[in-house]
Amino acid sequence: MASANLELVRSIRAAMERGDFSATEWADPEIEWIFADGPNPGRWTGLAGMTDSLRNFLSAWEGFHAVADAYRELDDERVLVLTNYRGRGKKSGLELEQMGAKGATLYHVRAGKVTRLVFYFDRERALADLGLTSEAGSS
Secondary structure: OOOHHHHHHHHHHHHHHOOOOOOOOOEEEEEEEEEOOOOOOEEEEHHHHHHHHHHHHHOOEEEEEEEEEEEEEOOOOEEEEEEEEEEEEOOOOOEHHHHOOEEEEEEEEEOOEEEEEEEEOOHHHHHHHOOOOOOOOOO
């Protein structure tokens, strides 16, 4: 049976996979939002920072969404989602799916809210940062 944290992350991901990034009820009001790498790395705090960062990022893409490959519960507070990115760069015309863009997202959950969210556009970097290997189990 999946944990409450895993179920929360799966529900968040279901909307994101449809390209719907509008919901915020799952986020702690002081959420730490991080792009660890990629086209616009940075760190933002709070719902306003999260919303502004995401809006800025999404404005560069047509049809951006991330499809989950696997979910990994790392401990009582962290869930890692391995993802495939899809979408096309508005200026470049670059198709992420054709590039095999594989990333990861790390969710830190406490008391039913996501307190920290870290996006990696480079899956191998995420795994290395977390001391994991590609072969580690998934759920």
